[in-house]
Amino acid sequence: xxxxxxxxxxxxxxxxxxxxxxxxxxxxxxxxxxxxxxxxxxxxxxxxxxxxxxxxxxxxxxxxxxxxxxxxxxxxxxxxxxxxxxxxxxxxxxxxxxxxxxxxxxxxxxxxxxxxxxxxxxxxxxxxxxxxxxxxxxxxxxxxxxxxxxxxxxxxxxxxxxxxxxxxxxxxxxxxxxxxxxxxxxxxxxxxxxxxxxxxxxxxxxxxxxxxxxxxxxxxxxxxxxxxxxxxxxxxxxxxxxxxxxxxxxxxxxxxxxxxxxxxxxxxxxxxxxxxxxxxxxxxxxxxxxxxxxxxxxxxxxxxxxxxxxxxxxxxxxxxxxxxxxxxxxxxxxxxxxxxxxxxxxxxx
Amino acid sequence: xxxxxxxxxxxxxxxxxxxxxxxxxxxxxxxxxxxxxxxxxxxxxxxxxxxxxxxxxxxxxxxxxxxxxxxxxxxxxxxxxxxxxxxxxxxxxxxxxxxxxxxxxxxxxxxxxxxxxxxxxxxxxxxxxxxxxxxxxxxxxxxxxxxxxxxxxxxxxxxxxxxxxxxxxxxxxxxxxxxxxxxxxxxxxxxxxxxxxxxxxxxxxxxxxxxxxxxxxxxxxxxxxxxxxxxxxxxxxxxxxxxxxxxxxxxxxxxxxxxxxxxxxxxxxxxxxxxxxxxxxxxxxxxxxxxxxxxxxxxxxxxxxxxx
Numbered sequence: 179x180x181x182x183x184x185x186x187x188x189x190x191x192x193x194x195x196x197x198x199x200x201x202x203x204x205x206x207x208x209x210x211x212x213x214x215x216x217x218x219x220x221x222x223x224x225x226x227x228x229x230x231x232x233x234x235x236x237x238x239x240x241x242x243x244x245x246x247x248x249x250x251x252x253x254x255x256x257x258x259x260x261x262x263x264x265x266x267x268x269x270x271x272x273x274x275x276x277x278x279x280x281x282x283x284x285x286x287x288x289x290x291x292x293x294x295x296x297x298x299x300x301x302x303x304x305x306x307x308x309x310x311x312x313x314x315x316x317x318x319x320x321x322x323x324x325x326x327x328x329x330x331x332x333x334x335x336x337x338x339x340x341x342x343x344x345x346x347x348x349x350x351x352x353x354x355x356x357x358x359x360x361x362x363x364x365x366x367x368x369x370x371x372x373x374x375x376x377x378x379x380x381x382x383x384x385x386x387x388x389x390x391x392x393x394x395x396x397x398x399x400x401x402x403x404x405x406x407x408x409x410x411x412x413x414x415x416x417x418x419x420x421x422x423x424x425x426x427x428x429x430x431x432x433x434x435x436x437x438x439x440x441x442x443x444x445x446x447x448x449x450x451x452x453x454x455x456x457x458x459x460x461x462x463x464x465x466x467x468x469x470x471x472x473x474x475x476x477x478x479x480x481x482x483x484x485x486x487x488x489x490x491x492x493x494x495x496x497x498x499x500x501x502x503x504x505x506x507x508x509x510x511x512x513x514x515x516x517x518x519x520x521x522x523x524x525x526x527x
Numbered sequence: 528x529x530x531x532x533x534x535x536x537x538x539x540x541x542x543x544x545x546x547x548x549x550x551x552x553x554x555x556x557x558x559x560x561x562x563x564x565x566x567x568x569x570x571x572x573x574x575x576x577x578x579x580x581x582x583x584x585x586x587x588x589x590x591x592x593x594x595x596x597x598x599x600x601x602x603x604x605x606x607x608x609x610x611x612x613x614x615x616x617x618x619x620x621x622x623x624x625x626x627x628x629x630x631x632x633x634x635x636x637x638x639x640x641x642x643x644x645x646x647x648x649x650x651x652x653x654x655x656x657x658x659x660x661x662x663x664x665x666x667x668x669x670x671x672x673x674x675x676x677x678x679x680x681x682x683x684x685x686x687x688x689x690x691x692x693x694x695x696x697x698x699x700x701x702x703x704x705x706x707x708x709x710x711x712x713x714x715x716x717x718x719x720x721x722x723x724x725x726x727x728x729x730x731x732x733x734x735x736x737x738x739x740x741x742x743x744x745x746x747x748x749x750x751x752x753x754x755x756x757x758x759x760x761x762x763x764x765x766x767x768x769x770x771x772x773x774x775x776x777x778x779x780x781x782x783x784x785x786x787x788x789x790x791x792x793x794x795x796x797x798x799x800x801x802x803x804x805x806x807x808x809x810x811x812x813x814x815x816x817x818x819x820x821x822x823x824x825x826x827x828x829x830x831x832x833x834x835x
Contacts, residue, residue: 217671224672232688345760345814347767350786350807353795361798372796466679470768474790484683489773491687503680511675 207519214515218508225504230273233497234266291498294483299502301375302479306468308395309402310457316403317410318453324411325418325449326441336411343408349470352401356474360397370397373476398475402467406460413456418449451522458514462507561827568823571816578813582630589624594780596620604794607801614801616785617792625780626805632781633813636697637763641755643701644762645708649751652712653739656720667713674706679768686774693776700765708754715747756821760814767810782806 261269287294320340324333343351362368371394376382380390421427422445430440465481472481480499487495541549562568581588592598599619607614613622655666682703689695719725725742733742769775770783771790780788785806789795794802 217668220668221672221675225676229684232684341818342811342815345764345811345818347764347771347783347786347807347810349768349771350803350810353786353790353803354800354807357795357798357800357803361796363798363800462675462677465677466768469679469683470771473772474795484680485772488683488687493687496684496687500680500684503677504675507677508675 210519211516214512218512221508222505225501225508226274227270229497229501230270233493287492287495291494294495295480295498295502298478298480298483300479301477302468302472302481304391305395305398305402305472305477305479306464309399309406309467310464312399313403313406314410314453314457317407318414318450320407320411321414321453322418322441322446322449325415325422328419333415337415340408340411343404344412346405347470348401348405348467349474351404352398352471352474355397355401370394375478398471398477401474402464402471405467406464409460409463410453410456414449414453417452418445421445421449424448451518454521455514455518458510458517461510465503465507558827562823565823565826567819571819571823574812574816575820578630578809578816579634581627582634585627585631588627589621593624594620594628604792604797604799604802606799613805614799616788616802617794622785622802622805625785626782626809629780629782629785629806630809630813632693632776632779633763633766633783633810636693636700636766636781637759637813639697640700640704640762640766641758643697644704644758645751645755647701648705648708649712649744649747651705652709653716653743653747655709656713656716657735657739657743670706670709670713673703674710678703678765682765682769683772683774686769691774691776693779696766696769696775699769699774700762704758704761704765708751708758711750711754712747715750716743719743719746753821753824753827756817756824760817760821763810763814763817782810 264272320336324336327333356372357363358366358368359370360368360372371377375394376387376391377394381387382391427440427445430444431437435444468479469481469484471477472479473485476482480502483495484499484503486492487499490496593600596618599615601611601615601619601621603615603617603619605611605615605619611621611623613626615621616625651666651670655663655670657663658666682699685699685702686695689699720743725738728738728742766775766781767783767786770781771787773784773787773791775781775784775787777784783806786803789799789802789806792802
């Protein structure tokens with residue numbers, strides 16, 4: 179497992195443009211990259227093993243559990259039983275070799291699991307990507323302003339708002355927004371769609387279709403972004419406040435630089451590092467948000483698929499979505515590690 | 528063995544136990560004074576106490592029959608009226624009664640899950656920090672794994688495997704939320720691991736268990752306790768999310784399962800705001816209260832943060 183890891187890490191090191199001309203031994207950059215990729219692969223392996231054994235620990239007849247609530251043709255049950263009667267090691271190796279090619283169809287949809295996931299992944303990426311983009315920009319700007327004007331009205335108001343948003347179950351915020359602006363109340367107009375990704379009969383490839391999807395996105399994206407705005411604002415504020423005590427800022431001011439220049443050119447570039455990696459590190463939390471918010475807004479992505487799977491429960495599907503989410507987070511963590519090393523050479527040791 | 532010091536009545540010389548007790552009392556009252564001067568911490572404490580009192584008094588305020596589906600007295604999905612100040616749910620139960628009873632479950636689950644998570648996290652953290660070499664490395668790796676696996680998908684999978692019950696939801700939150708504490712405790716353990724007094728205790732014949740329990744644990748405890756209140760906030764949010772997804776105990780309503788009821792009964796599409804708004808507001812209030820208390824305690828435990 180070690181060998182392919184270090185070879186795949188080599189190009190990354192070139193990108194980091196670190197120790198050129200080092201032919202023997204690993205440069206610190208390569209070692210760093212190899213280490214973070216290696217630990218990511220180890221975690222992934224752990225998740226696969228965990229996933230395999232967890233669902234085999236289930237009490238009761240596994241066949242009954244996998245096929246609950248639907249008519250399964252006897253030949254498929256026989257196939258399933260044959261699979262589960264194999265030695266556990268053989269089952270394990272088959273699973274590790276290809277975790278997504280389950281012999282078991284989704285109980286709820288009666289279709290191969292990977293097919294369902296493939297259909298849904300785009301919608302989730304669209305929702306989560308847009309929300310993260312908005313949240314990171316708005317949150318960082320709020321954090322910068324709050325830290326720079328520390329203790330003033332803007333800071334205390336934004337801190338109170340961010341703490342409150344942070345204390346909110348995100349799906350509840352979604353439900354409230356849906357009632358207020360989707361269904362409509364006496365005081366607010368219900369102008370936005372109450373669910374789905376596109377109105378029936380609209381061609382998603384036309385301009386009208388794109389606008390229609392954007393219209394459907396407004397409420398779920400706002401909900402998902404609101405909670406993460408809070409997080410980015412808190413981290414950016416703390417990071418900039420840490421940075422503001424540094425001597426080089428005093429030097430910059432002593433040189434006679436304007437306050438705005440000191441902030442934009444000196445303090446913020448250094449303080450922004452943690453928020454850059456936060457984008458990737460937080461993917462785990464964003465996924466949690468996506469599961470509940472897609473449920474509230476019937477957004478046809480992986481989150482809604484997970485909800486459908488757990489309401490079944492549709493074990494085969496649940497197993498696959500869990501694995502997919504874990505892979506997503508692990509990959510994002512590796513990217514965060516590498517990105518951090520590129521942005522801040524001090525950690526590359 | 529009696530030790531007499533000049534200027535002190537030999538009979539009233541305090542024992543070591545009394546000295547420590549007096550010192551602890553002094554330190555407690557110092558912490559309390561410093562907490563009391565923290566305004567947002569005090570607001571959090573008052574809000575929290577109000578919820579605790581309501582939760583304790585639930586059976587007095589609303590007899591258990593009021594939250595029984597079969598003995599409901601109200602019209603289904605009725606907006607707030609004089610008899611039902613917060614309206615009713617789809618089977619005619621008073622939302623207010625559900626929320627008061629829900630406070631019990633949400634608080635108990637939040638606290639119990641936190642205790643469990645703290646226990647696992649502290650033990651794992653101390654052990655991975657104390658034992659250098661193989662064991663420490665393996666435990667640290669294990670912590671890292673759990674830290675990376677996304678919380679909600681893991682919790683969903685565990686809850687599905689274990690089945691929906693109150694105990695299981697506590698176990699699930701406990702199992703999924705300990706790595707943060709373990710990380711924190713590990714770094715604290717590492718920082719005190721090299722101190723001379725540990726060396727001295729070891730030279731006197733102290734074993735690993737004794738060293739961890741009597742010398743390291745007391746040093747990491749303040750940090751763990753300050754972290755606990757923030758943990759409770761997270762645990763209550765987790766409980767709300769899991770119950771909303773239908774993984775809670777169907778027989779004991781928590782704020783999350785009330786929201787689940789609202790969602791599955793279509794309360795949103797008929798605009799039944801009275802069904803959706805109150806449980807969420809309660810979650811926000813309690814989580815915010817714990818967060819404010821936690822931040823105030825952190826300021827006390829770590830004086831460098833004061834004024835930050």
